[in-house]
Amino acid sequence: MAWDVAGTKRKILDAAAREFTQRGPDGTTMERIAKLAGVNKERVYNYFGGKHELFEIVLREKLAIIAEAIPVDSFTPEGIGEYAGKLFDYNYEHPDLVRLVLWEALSFPADVPEEQQRRDYYAGKTNSFGEAQTSGDLSAALPPEHLNFLLLALAGYWSVLPQVARMMTNDQSVAEVARRRASVVEAARRLAATP
Amino acid sequence: MAWDVAGTKRKILDAAAREFTQRGPDGTTMERIAKLAGVNKERVYNYFGGKHELFEIVLREKLAIIAEAIPVDSFTPEGIGEYAGKLFDYNYEHPDLVRLVLWEALSFPADVPEEQQRRDYYAGKTNSFGEAQTSGDLSAALPPEHLNFLLLALAGYWSVLPQVARMMTNDQSVAEVARRRASVVEAARRLAATP
DNA sequence: TTGATAACCAACGGCAACGTTGGATAATGA
DNA sequence: TCATTATCCAACGTTGCCGTTGGTTATCAA
Numbered sequence: 001m002a003w004d005v006a007g008t009k010r011k012i013l014d015a016a017a018r019e020f021t022q023r024g025p026d027g028t029t030m031e032r033i034a035k036l037a038g039v040n041k042e043r044v045y046n047y048f049g050g051k052h053e054l055f056e057i058v059l060r061e062k063l064a065i066i067a068e069a070i071p072v073d074s075f076t077p078e079g080i081g082e083y084a085g086k087l088f089d090y091n092y093e094h095p096d097l098v099r100l101v102l103w104e105a106l107s108f109p110a111d112v113p114e115e116q117q118r119r120d121y122y123a124g125k126t127n128s129f130g131e132a133q134t135s136g137d138l139s140a141a142l143p144p145e146h147l148n149f150l151l152l153a154l155a156g157y158w159s160v161l162p163q164v165a166r167m168m169t170n171d172q173s174v175a176e177v178a179r180r181r182a183s184v185v186e187a188a189r190r191l192a193a194t195p
Numbered sequence: 196m197a198w199d200v201a202g203t204k205r206k207i208l209d210a211a212a213r214e215f216t217q218r219g220p221d222g223t224t225m226e227r228i229a230k231l232a233g234v235n236k237e238r239v240y241n242y243f244g245g246k247h248e249l250f251e252i253v254l255r256e257k258l259a260i261i262a263e264a265i266p267v268d269s270f271t272p273e274g275i276g277e278y279a280g281k282l283f284d285y286n287y288e289h290p291d292l293v294r295l296v297l298w299e300a301l302s303f304p305a306d307v308p309e310e311q312q313r314r315d316y317y318a319g320k321t322n323s324f325g326e327a328q329t330s331g332d333l334s335a336a337l338p339p340e341h342l343n344f345l346l347l348a349l350a351g352y353w354s355v356l357p358q359v360a361r362m363m364t365n366d367q368s369v370a371e372v373a374r375r376r377a378s379v380v381e382a383a384r385r386l387a388a389t390p
Numbered sequence: 391t392t393g394a395t396a397a398c399c400a401a402c403g404g405c406a407a408c409g410t411t412g413g414a415t416a417a418t419g420a
Numbered sequence: 421t422c423a424t425t426a427t428c429c430a431a432c433g434t435t436g437c438c439g440t441t442g443g444t445t446a447t448c449a450a
Binding site for chain 1: 218219221222294296297298300301302304307310313314317321336337338340341342343344345347348349351352353355356357358359360362363364365374375378379381382385386388
């Protein structure tokens with residue numbers, strides 16, 4: 001039977017992603033990852049190093065996916081609303097990523113992988129907002145980097161504290177999710193609107 | 196030498212709060228808590244039960260403090276802005292609480308301590324918002340429970356993802372914190388404003 | 391003073407996790 | 421065919437943690 005190194009690595013990464021997402025770095029065991037991947041523990045160490053390295057690799061892979069990410073189509077209040085809506089959708093469809101980032105934020109507050117790259121990514125968006133403010137398409141009431149951040153907040157908080165969202169809305173139906181999205185879009189428009 | 200049961204309990208609770216805040220439920224060890232409290236491990240088990248119980252007790256105590264909480268003084272856009280500003284201040288001054296709640300959200304998504312009580316607390320605020328909308332003081336563009344939630348998002352996200360805030364603003368100075376606060380206040384006003 | 395109760399602690403058993411190792415099995419190239 | 425290299429895995433040593441226990445010291449009431 002032929003080797004399938006790439007396949008084995010993939011199975012390990014997928015299992016690791018599931019476990020880390022669910023239980024976090026400390027709650028996850030290498031034994032469990034190996035078992036879920038149908039692989040011997042030693043393979044995990046040999047391919048990916050220790051637990052911390054594996055967590056970082058998993059997180060990086062997921063971050064790379066979102067980096068493709070969500071573009072801002074138009075820098076008008078309407079466009080900003082749609083952007084926030086898409087952020088909301090993305091968070092809703094990928095609760096994994098939110099959880100991973102939170103685990104990382106709590107467990108390893110110091111080191112951010114690919115920090116420079118992410119800074120550049122955010123800076124690009126912020127600059128675009130800034131230009132749209134200068135040209136008068138967007139309100140300049142908020143500094144562009146704060147506008148950028150607060151849009152993430154509006155769209156992301158629902159996935160960060162789902163219990164609070166649940167307690168506050170008394171509802172978890174599909175219709176409620178649609179209402180939440182509409183509220184996020186409306187709120188984003190208001191942050192962007194010129195008087 | 197006289198017993199000091201209350202004092203011992205307090206020392207344990209304080210040490211536990213520090214450790215859980217820093218390392219989360221899985222990263223914290225009972226041994227370490229006992230050592231930090233200057234107490235034998237057995238005392239911890241005898242007074243507070245197992246690790247999970249202790250975590251819940253610590254979290255409840257902190258939540259009780261915030262339940263005193265932050266009132267909304269006036270239900271006008273200005274009042275809402277000030278409310279959001281105070282929420283921001285509270286989060287900024289008590290990063291412990293945010294971290295504890297996040298650990299809990301990630302580690303035990305199912306069980307929320309004092310759920311009914313917290314529901315009532317949120318419902319009270321939501322109702323007040325609803326009335327202010329009916330009377331025309333606040334915009335009715337957002338359902339009151341969503342307005343409530345989004346205000347928490349604007350004020351809280353900075354403490355939830357401090358690395359992202361740092362990368363996006365390239366600044367951690369006291370002045371930047373004040374700017375962030377101002378942006379939160381302005382954003383909250385905009386969510387509340389009538390046209 | 392003495393007996394009962396409650397606070398305290400050192401040491402332990404058991405277990406689960408980390409990371410490793412020594413050897414077996416498959417692939418490859420000469 | 422045989423030597424070499426890479427993949428794989430069962431079993432192991434070690435560590436660290438959970439939760440408990442057996443016994444000691446302090447307090448207090450009779």
